[in-house]
Amino acid sequence: MRIVVLAGGIGGARFLRGLMSAAPDADITVIGNTGDDIHLFGLKVCPDLDTVMYTLGGGIHEEQGWGRAGETFAVKEELAAYGVGPEWFGLGDRDFATHIVRTQMLGAGYPLSAVTEALCARWQPGVRLLPMTDDRVETHVLIDDPEGEGRKAVHFQEYWVRLRASVPAHAVVPVGADQAKPAPGVLEAIADADVVLFPPSNPVVSVGTILAVPGVREAIADAGVPVVGLSPIVGDAPVRGMADKVLAAVGVESTADAVAKHYGSGLLDGWLVDTVDAGVVEEVEAAGIRCRAIPLMMTDLKATAAMAAEALTLAEEVRG
Numbered sequence: 001m002r003i004v005v006l007a008g009g010i011g012g013a014r015f016l017r018g019l020m021s022a023a024p025d026a027d028i029t030v031i032g033n034t035g036d037d038i039h040l041f042g043l044k045v046c047p048d049l050d051t052v053m054y055t056l057g058g059g060i061h062e063e064q065g066w067g068r069a070g071e072t073f074a075v076k077e078e079l080a081a082y083g084v085g086p087e088w089f090g091l092g093d094r095d096f097a098t099h100i101v102r103t104q105m106l107g108a109g110y111p112l113s114a115v116t117e118a119l120c121a122r123w124q125p126g127v128r129l130l131p132m133t134d135d136r137v138e139t140h141v142l143i144d145d146p147e148g149e150g151r152k153a154v155h156f157q158e159y160w161v162r163l164r165a166s167v168p169a170h171a172v173v174p175v176g177a178d179q180a181k182p183a184p185g186v187l188e189a190i191a192d193a194d195v196v197l198f199p200p201s202n203p204v205v206s207v208g209t210i211l212a213v214p215g216v217r218e219a220i221a222d223a224g225v226p227v228v229g230l231s232p233i234v235g236d237a238p239v240r241g242m243a244d245k246v247l248a249a250v251g252v253e254s255t256a257d258a259v260a261k262h263y264g265s266g267l268l269d270g271w272l273v274d275t276v277d278a279g280v281v282e283e284v285e286a287a288g289i290r291c292r293a294i295p296l297m298m299t300d301l302k303a304t305a306a307m308a309a310e311a312l313t314l315a316e317e318v319r320g
């Protein structure tokens, strides 16, 4: 079975571990969000690609869900000693090596997709990891300017890491998305897929950003195969992260049914909500999206594998 998964960072990577356990013989292609990418110290950092690569490759810092296990921060401390910031983004020594290799290969003219393939040759994640595009896309967030009356745009990482998403987001803009082209292999993977899954990643800044690359949403909608998603919102709150802040920015309520409707029945065929949200199943089905309520907390591999199995079962029901 060929499965395509649109993945963001931590939630997407943890879901993939469960999917690989539930469908060990599946051929899984991950289309990774690159809107979180940030250029720091002359290096290109790709948080969501690295979180998938490290998580499935066995190098992730498990509790954080990002960065490497067993990290040290000598380079970060030396940079700070030179007064070179930003200090709020915690890049570890091992992680720096990934960004140095990536930036070196980009500088030699390799596209991000080739670079990602090369990095994955070391990590062997067990899936094909494709960036959504080889073009530069960086999500920015519009906030109130603390120094003045107006508003200003900050990089997503500054909003999420430095500001801890503590101020309202008035808009979320994937800068560059409208000129971006799907990376090589992306549209082909979607066309060849037997099922497409939206893991419990952030529906705005992760899955939403991938869908913002021209051609991707249409390819999925036209693929003619089941598209099944798992709600990142449980009991009107995100399980992790700040999805509620960015959902508000795009005028979507932080509820399991609002997110399904946000994706829309033109794209989504099936939607899994947590048992605490069983009350919305009827409403989601009325919107033309098949819906089931099951436990959605990825507490361990077994629980996550059960969620993934349920998503594949729902896909078969939808296929009819």
Ligand code: FO1
Pocket (backbone or CB within 6 Å): 008, 009, 010, 036, 045, 046, 047, 048, 050, 051, 066, 067, 088, 089, 090, 091, 095, 157, 160, 161
């Ligand atoms: N998240 C934090 O909350 N604090 C950090 O200092 C931080 C550093 C960092 C470095 C590399 C990397 O790949 C990810 C990092 N993240 C950090 C997580 C990152 O902000 C998120 O993983 C994604 O951008 C959102 O999914």
